[in-house]
Amino acid sequence: MPLLNCEPCACTKCGAILNPYSRVNFQEKLWVCPFCLECSYLPPRLVNAADDNIPQELQACWSTVEYLLPTQSTPPAFFYVVDICMPAEELQALKESILLSITQLPSDSYVGLITFGTVVQVYDLTSTDITKSHVFSGTKDLTVEQVAEMLRLDPRGGSPLLCQVQQCDVALQTILDELVPDPWPLQEGCRALRSTGAALSTAVSILECLMPNLGARIMLFINGPCTQGPGMVLGSNLQETMRAHVNIETNTQLKHFSRAQKYYQALARRAAGKGHCIDAFMCARDQIGFLEMRDLVECTGGLTVLTDSFTQEVFKLSFSKMFDSTQRELDMAFNGILTVQTGKEFKVAGALGHCVSLERKSPSVCDYEVGIGGTCAWKMCGLNSTTTVALFYEITNQHGVEVPQGSFPVVQLRTEYTHPSGRRILRVTTHAYQWADPAKDLVDTGASFDQETAACLVARLAVHKTATEELVDTLRWIDRTLIRLVTKFATYTKGDASTFALSRNFSLFPQFMFYLRRSRFLRLFNHTPDETAYFRTVLNRETVLNMLTMIQPSLLTYQFGQPPTPSLLDYSSINPEHILLLDNYFRLVVMHGTTVAFWRSQGYQNEPSHAHFKALLEAPNKDIQDIVQERFPVPSVLICDQNSSQARFVVSQLNPSLAQQSRVDTSGGAPGENYFSDDVTLKKFMDYLMTLAVQGQ
Numbered sequence: 001m002p003l004l005n006c007e008p009c010a011c012t013k014c015g016a017i018l019n020p021y022s023r024v025n026f027q028e029k030l031w032v033c034p035f036c037l038e039c040s041y042l043p044p045r046l047v048n049a050a051d052d053n054i055p056q057e058l059q060a061c062w063s064t065v066e067y068l069l070p071t072q073s074t075p076p077a078f079f080y081v082v083d084i085c086m087p088a089e090e091l092q093a094l095k096e097s098i099l100l101s102i103t104q105l106p107s108d109s110y111v112g113l114i115t116f117g118t119v120v121q122v123y124d125l126t127s128t129d130i131t132k133s134h135v136f137s138g139t140k141d142l143t144v145e146q147v148a149e150m151l152r153l154d155p156r157g158g159s160p161l162l163c164q165v166q167q168c169d170v171a172l173q174t175i176l177d178e179l180v181p182d183p184w185p186l187q188e189g190c191r192a193l194r195s196t197g198a199a200l201s202t203a204v205s206i207l208e209c210l211m212p213n214l215g216a217r218i219m220l221f222i223n224g225p226c227t228q229g230p231g232m233v234l235g236s237n238l239q240e241t242m243r244a245h246v247n248i249e250t251n252t253q254l255k256h257f258s259r260a261q262k263y264y265q266a267l268a269r270r271a272a273g274k275g276h277c278i279d280a281f282m283c284a285r286d287q288i289g290f291l292e293m294r295d296l297v298e299c300t301g302g303l304t305v306l307t308d309s310f311t312q313e314v315f316k317l318s319f320s321k322m323f324d325s326t327q328r329e330l331d332m333a334f335n336g337i338l339t340v341q342t343g344k345e346f347k348v349a350g351a352l353g354h355c356v357s358l359e360r361k362s363p364s365v366c367d368y369e370v371g372i373g374g375t376c377a378w379k380m381c382g383l384n385s386t387t388t389v390a391l392f393y394e395i396t397n398q399h400g401v402e403v404p405q406g407s408f409p410v411v412q413l414r415t416e417y418t419h420p421s422g423r424r425i426l427r428v429t430t431h432a433y434q435w436a437d438p439a440k441d442l443v444d445t446g447a448s449f450d451q452e453t454a455a456c457l458v459a460r461l462a463v464h465k466t467a468t469e470e471l472v473d474t475l476r477w478i479d480r481t482l483i484r485l486v487t488k489f490a491t492y493t494k495g496d497a498s499t500f501a502l503s504r505n506f507s508l509f510p511q512f513m514f515y516l517r518r519s520r521f522l523r524l525f526n527h528t529p530d531e532t533a534y535f536r537t538v539l540n541r542e543t544v545l546n547m548l549t550m551i552q553p554s555l556l557t558y559q560f561g562q563p564p565t566p567s568l569l570d571y572s573s574i575n576p577e578h579i580l581l582l583d584n585y586f587r588l589v590v591m592h593g594t595t596v597a598f599w600r601s602q603g604y605q606n607e608p609s610h611a612h613f614k615a616l617l618e619a620p621n622k623d624i625q626d627i628v629q630e631r632f633p634v635p636s637v638l639i640c641d642q643n644s645s646q647a648r649f650v651v652s653q654l655n656p657s658l659a660q661q662s663r664v665d666t667s668g669g670a671p672g673e674n675y676f677s678d679d680v681t682l683k684k685f686m687d688y689l690m691t692l693a694v695q696g697q
Contacts, residue, residue, distance in 0.1 A: 115199075279382075546585060582653060
């Protein structure tokens with residue numbers, strides 16, 4: 001898109017930016033704002049603009065342009081906050097990943113280091129002869145003023161706690177090389193004392209003092225739950241267990257839950273208020289308290305990875321991918337502000353995504369709130385190329401007022417952010433929409449329906465509702481939404497389900513809702529509260545394509561002599577002579593059919609006469625590499641055989657079309673397997689939906 005090295009031309013009344021939908025009089029050097037209809041003069045830089053010399057911001061082909069604002073460039077800061085309460089091999093793997101990431105950072109960017117265990121240590125990165133650190137108690141929650149006084153922080157004179165990479169890379173490498181697991185003695189029958197909350201608070205305070213409203217991100221690496229001090233989610237005694245879904249539903253055994261959640265919410269608001277982003281890299285075989293810490297990531301636009309160990313490829317590749325450079329620039333932006341401006345025909349009701357409200361009122365804000373509402377501007381401290389925010393609007397003239405046919409209401413999105421180079425950029429996107437009255441013209445309305453995006457919007461709304469409503473109420477809301485939609489846009493004879501039909505633009509939407517109801521976002525069984533919070537957090541920031549993969553996983557079939565082919569996400573797709581690749585975004589599962597598994601166990605792939613079989617076994621690898629290369633977080637890869645215990649990761653995702661109470665033959669005449677399921681099949685789901693729709697219920 002065009003990058004204009006100038007200030008934008010703004011309306012003198014409402015602040016809207018000059019765009020292709022503005023009416024321009026080149027002779028008089030005037031333009032009319034499409035939002036408030038106010039006339040403004042064109043800036044001097046457009047004095048030569050004419051009908052045959054239209055500037056880029058007025059060309060219809062550029063609905064989005066960027067402006068390079070004349071502000072001072074300040075390189076971003078990266079603050080590493082490292083948990084050292086972990087085994088030596090885990091810490092060693094983490095240190096190697098951190099050292100690699102430092103080599104990928106721009107040389108002028110700032111870095112800082114905090115380690116925590118029983119105590120919190122803030123390191124001086126200017127000392128090369130001897131390692132120096134400031135030690136804080138892990139049980140105290142210090143204020144910003146106390147931290148600034150103890151560390152003698154001066155934003156005007158800099159600080160040895162945040163140094164440019166080119167000046168401190170040797171000292172930082174020395175500190176990391178000498179880093180060892182927490183030496184504090186571990187009492188018998190107790191967990192390690194981990195001061196996560198105190199360490200995060202210290203990092204936030206330092207950045208508040210040294211880099212207010214400048215690009216910075218805090219990267220938290222954690223191997224277990226916070227067991228002492230502010231933000232504690234679990235006691236140190238091993239007899240105390242972590243909360244489960246049943247405890248949250250019944251409000252029992254939640255000794256630390258509310259207090260910890262409020263603490264991290266307040267910490268998230270502090271960081272977001274200064275434009276700082278918090279990432280969470282959680283590598284532990286038990287829960288670490290991400291449910292309580294979730295707002296740290298969502299309010300600040302941070303990234304998150306959840307896996308079992310720092311030695312696993314899921315963490316290593318994901319963390320390295322975070323610093324991948326495209327055209328010598330990091331794929332990240334900082335301290336963003338999204339502003340929405342609408343015409344009088346509709347107003348913004350709210351947003352859902354990794355953002356926080358700036359509580360900015362304007363004529364574009366409606367009284368009805370959806371998600372994070374009551375404002376026309378949101379803070380987005382961390383962004384990258386896949387960051388996606390869902391915006392919801394309300395039609396202002398829908399109550400008994402005639403829809404203005406043929407009019408084109410306009411909406412403008414303005415996103416101001418800090419580029420990785422430190423430059424401040426304003427991205428302006430302007431769109432116009434055409435009215436269609438659903439009460440009179442269902443054909444035009446249905447023709448513009450995007451069922452994939454609609455499914456993603458419903459998914460985000462459903463996840464948002466789970467925070468304040470019972471899960472069963474959320475499922476009922478999805479059902480009611482689906483029934484209302486198909487009742488409105490399907491063709492049928494009332495009372496006759498056999499006449500029910502949906503147009504192409506709506507045909508997949510019921511199927512998306514079927515799999516959404518069965519997804520890990522709304523089904524709590526077999527997932528911990530931390531895992532559920534993690535899945536929902538990732539859903540809340542990804543693109544439409546990635547969200548669809550989470551809602552309805554993709555299934556590829558590999559067979560002899562044919563390229564990979566997409567298959568129905570149905571149990572009938574299992575074939576003993578095929579290989580299946582299931583992609584649910586978080587995990588890639590390769591399942592070999594029983595016959596393929598038998599041939600593989602016999603070593604046929606090692607014989608030159610069976611080269612075609614070897615090619616079949618290797619066929620999924622290329623697709624797996626392509627997926628891993630483009631996705632964050634990197635999915636885990638699992639290879640299993642049909643009818644094995646790990647095959648459940650595939651079977652549980654499929655439509656149980658063959659589920660019954662008798663033996664199902666799935667191996668071409670050989671004894672089959674018992675496949676039982678309490679889930680409703682897609683066919684029964686659709687049959688019941690059609691019955692309700694044609695009855696007008």
